[in-house]
Amino acid sequence: MNAGWYDENNNGFVPMVESHNQRGQVQPAVCRILDANLDRAREGLRIIEEWCRFGLNNAQLSEECKQLRQELATWHNPELRAARDTPGDPGTQLTHPQEQQRTDLKSLLQANFCRVEEALRVLEEYGKLYHAQMGSAFKQMRYRVYTLESQLLGYERQQRLRRSQLYLVTSPAKDLLSVVEAALAGGLTLVQYRDKNAEDGDRFSHAQQLCQLCHKYGALFLVNDRVDLALAVAADGVHLGQQDLPIKVARQLLGPHKIIGCSTTNAEEMQRAIQGGADYIGVGPVYETPTKVGKPAAGLEYVRYAAQHSPIPWFAIGGIDVNNINDVISAGAERVAVVRAIVEAEQPTLVAQYFISQLTRVHIRSNKPELSQSYV
Numbered sequence: 001m002n003a004g005w006y007d008e009n010n011n012g013f014v015p016m017v018e019s020h021n022q023r024g025q026v027q028p029a030v031c032r033i034l035d036a037n038l039d040r041a042r043e044g045l046r047i048i049e050e051w052c053r054f055g056l057n058n059a060q061l062s063e064e065c066k067q068l069r070q071e072l073a074t075w076h077n078p079e080l081r082a083a084r085d086t087p088g089d090p091g092t093q094l095t096h097p098q099e100q101q102r103t104d105l106k107s108l109l110q111a112n113f114c115r116v117e118e119a120l121r122v123l124e125e126y127g128k129l130y131h132a133q134m135g136s137a138f139k140q141m142r143y144r145v146y147t148l149e150s151q152l153l154g155y156e157r158q159q160r161l162r163r164s165q166l167y168l169v170t171s172p173a174k175d176l177l178s179v180v181e182a183a184l185a186g187g188l189t190l191v192q193y194r195d196k197n198a199e200d201g202d203r204f205s206h207a208q209q210l211c212q213l214c215h216k217y218g219a220l221f222l223v224n225d226r227v228d229l230a231l232a233v234a235a236d237g238v239h240l241g242q243q244d245l246p247i248k249v250a251r252q253l254l255g256p257h258k259i260i261g262c263s264t265t266n267a268e269e270m271q272r273a274i275q276g277g278a279d280y281i282g283v284g285p286v287y288e289t290p291t292k293v294g295k296p297a298a299g300l301e302y303v304r305y306a307a308q309h310s311p312i313p314w315f316a317i318g319g320i321d322v323n324n325i326n327d328v329i330s331a332g333a334e335r336v337a338v339v340r341a342i343v344e345a346e347q348p349t350l351v352a353q354y355f356i357s358q359l360t361r362v363h364i365r366s367n368k369p370e371l372s373q374s375y376v
């Protein structure tokens with residue numbers, strides 16, 4: 001019969017790695033450290049797993065959490081459990097003020113990833129004193145958790161992108177931060193920083209402030225043209241035009257989990273962007289616009305084409321405002337991107353709300369309720 005024990009935390013029968021350490025007597029304190037951190041890592045993983053399972057309905061991510069928990073359980077042998085001394089532990093009363101104030105889901109998940117990664121690092125170091133394979137086993141697990149974290153954040157980004165109906169592309173304005181904040185308050189969930197003329201130092205500081213603001217509201221933040229700037233401010237991704245870096249190069253620089261958008265004006269560009277791995281495309285200019293002087297309109301015809309042929313999310317852009325939004329929606333658009341309609345609006349909150357209400361109406365009509373759900 002295999003040696004092991006029954007674990008009450010849903011892991012069932014857990015095969016024992018080895019009940020005795022291989023280096024002679026280990027200090028009881030080391031066993032207590034290992035016991036406490038095995039618990040800590042498992043608890044953190046369980047919190048993350050619940051979101052993967054019930055929040056995202058993602059079987060692959062929840063399975064990875066479960067496997068990691070089970071692997072932790074195989075190391076948590078009776079000898080380590082027996083070392084527990086909760087009444088004598090001075091740390092049980094200590095809480096950090098931040099633990100009491102998780103304001104959003106993203107910070108809750110990040111805090112728990114942090115907790116798991118820290119616990120695994122402790123297990124890696126102290127585990128070397130206990131068992132020859134413990135150090136390398138926990139190192140590998142820590143890297144798996146890093147991968148899980150970036151997969152989960154990437155998956156969340158894609159979901160947010162899919163649920164975004166209105167996209168604000170910024171233009172320089174004296175009170176840009178207040179304008180963007182007002183639009184975020186109206187329900188805006190996707191923002192692109194675009195400034196074709198500023199100096200890099202100013203671009204960096206504007207992008208940094210906008211990025212923080214967007215994340216405070218749970219909105220995605222992308223940077224126009226510049227992969228380096230997107231990386232520098234930890235943006236959610238980048239928007240590239242036909243004259244910018246190729247998508248494949250940007251993907252290598254940004255990794256698999258950031259968003260890459262691409263401008264398209266016709267069917268051929270659309271096809272290339274999709275094949276290149278764009279996460280979404282801009283479709284336009286629908287109308288000629290002073291924001292992009294000299295660029296001929298692709299027209300509503302191209303919007304109709306996108307509605308029929310684009311398998312990835314797409315945003316109609318160019319000259320769209322509150323007066324013509326319904327023509328664009330009638331041509332098949334479910335998402336729109338605007339510059340002047342919001343940046344130059346007297347009441348950006350109301351304009352954002354109006355656009356979203358019109359787009360939501362059409363989503364409900366076309367029976368795509370997932371697009372009209374608000375996101376945590």
Ligand SMILES: Cc1ncc(COP(=O)(O)OP(=O)(O)O)c(N)n1
Nearest residue numbers: 169224239240241242263282317337
């Ligand atoms: C959402 C969206 N669509 C199209 C563009 C235009 O990009 P590009 O053609 O590279 O032109 P510039 O914006 O760089 O002048 C966009 N920025 N966003």
Ligand SMILES: Cc1ncsc1CCOP(=O)(O)O
Nearest residue numbers: 285289291318319338339340
């Ligand atoms: C950046 C861009 N790309 C195609 S049209 C456009 C500008 C859209 O600006 P506006 O919404 O002010 O017409």
Ligand SMILES: [Mg+2]
Nearest residue numbers: 225240241244
């Ligand atoms: Mg560009």
